[in-house]
Amino acid sequence: MKIKVCGMRDVENVSSLLALKPDFVGFIFYHKSKRFVTEFPQIKFPSETKKVGVFVNETIEKVIATVEKYKLDFVQLHGNETPNYCNEILNSHLERSRKIVSESHKLKIIKAFSVDENFDFSITKKFQKFCEYFLFDTKGTNYGGNGIKFNWEILQNYKGKVPFLLSGGISKDDAEDIKKIIHPAFKGVDINSGFEIEPALKNIKNIKEFKHNLI
Numbered sequence: 001m002k003i004k005v006c007g008m009r010d011v012e013n014v015s016s017l018l019a020l021k022p023d024f025v026g027f028i029f030y031h032k033s034k035r036f037v038t039e040f041p042q043i044k045f046p047s048e049t050k051k052v053g054v055f056v057n058e059t060i061e062k063v064i065a066t067v068e069k070y071k072l073d074f075v076q077l078h079g080n081e082t083p084n085y086c087n088e089i090l091n092s093h094l095e096r097s098r099k100i101v102s103e104s105h106k107l108k109i110i111k112a113f114s115v116d117e118n119f120d121f122s123i124t125k126k127f128q129k130f131c132e133y134f135l136f137d138t139k140g141t142n143y144g145g146n147g148i149k150f151n152w153e154i155l156q157n158y159k160g161k162v163p164f165l166l167s168g169g170i171s172k173d174d175a176e177d178i179k180k181i182i183h184p185a186f187k188g189v190d191i192n193s194g195f196e197i198e199p200a201l202k203n204i205k206n207i208k209e210f211k212h213n214l215i
């Protein structure tokens with residue numbers, strides 16, 4: 001099962017996290033978030049851990065510039081971005097990387113959806129050809145990091161092929177329930193406020209225990 005730890009910022013905290021070999025580490029580039037990255041931690045990432053930039057209704061130019069500056073592997077889109085916006089992100093990155101010969105990595109997209117009891121999973125269809133993963137997060141007052149769970153049973157209404165990460169209010173005591181989720185597209189979890197000491201500072205011991213219990 002894949003693990004994404006989102007909302008990181010502190011250089012020593014990121015460094016301790018990397019020792020646990022998470023699959024993804026997320027950095028929030030949304031200035032209204034309390035986890036907004038003001039100074040990107042300058043650390044060499046192992047190739048098995050992917051860097052994810054989280055954006056909310058950001059301009060394409062800003063997203064691409066941030067991807068290039070911090071060499072991000074994924075962008076996670078957490079606002080009202082459309083399939084066309086996703087297409088433009090991929091095309092802009094491809095066009096730019098063709099011009100810079102040394103930069104040839106392929107950018108990938110995670111589209112986040114805010115889920116509540118009435119969520120219509122069929123809206124994900126229009127995004128499927130642009131996205132590597134979907135992220136099903138709980139609908140709340142903020143675009144993300146709300147710290148609340150949705151009813152995981154409704155995941156069974158998702159019939160698509162794009163793999164998804166489950167998110168929203170997950171904490172270390174949820175490992176057993178997560179292991180009970182049976183769905184062909186369920187690929188992993190995204191964790192955030194449930195593991196925080198303070199905004200953007202994670203409790204590495206709890207993440208280690210959670211990761212161990214998930215196996």
Ligand SMILES: O=C(O)c1ccccc1NCC(=O)[C@H](O)[C@H](O)COP(=O)(O)O
Nearest residue numbers: 006033143144145146147168169192193
């Ligand atoms: O975490 C934030 O502050 C945030 C703000 C705006 C957009 C997205 C944000 N987080 C993205 C994530 O992937 C979170 O991990 C996800 O929303 C779950 O958070 P939590 O409920 O705290 O576990």
